[in-house]
Amino acid sequence: MLRIQLFGPPTVFDNERPVLIKRRTTRGLLFYLAGVGRPVTREHLMDRFWPDLPLDKQRAALRDNLAKLRVSLPDKRILLTPPEVVSLDSCKVWVDLFEMQTRLFSINSIAWKIPEGQPLPAALYNQMAEAVHLWSGQRFLAGSE
Secondary structure, three states: OEEEEOEOOOEEEEOOEEOOOOOHHHHHHHHHHHHHOOOEEHHHHHHHHOOOOOHHHHHHHHHHHHHHHHHHOOOHHHEEOOOOEEEEOOOOEEEHHHHHHHHHHHHHHHHOOOOOOOOOOHHHHHHHHHHHHHOOOOOEOOOOO
């Protein structure tokens, strides 16, 4: 399973081994796709990453960066590229952002039921502590500038 951490300095791991993606734009493309968590149109990616280039250059840049990203990934099937959209296979990628959202939803669904003045149940406290440990830096995508 590919593990992408976006809280703090963005990192990519294949199991416990770091995955090196040399080009900044290619890394940015991976982090963007991971953070969005759903298919994104190629047009949207071209506008987001290369807004000042002519359309033919945008297409070439996207094609080039998708090819470089695919080569960098430990499992080439992680990157899904049907004709009109691009995404990551959510069955093969774990992203801390979505893990945090899931945990916060679970915490919130329990926490509002606790009467005022009552201590937190140990299980809820443990869920909160685990959520805090997902955070590995001071800012979201720190150091990605």
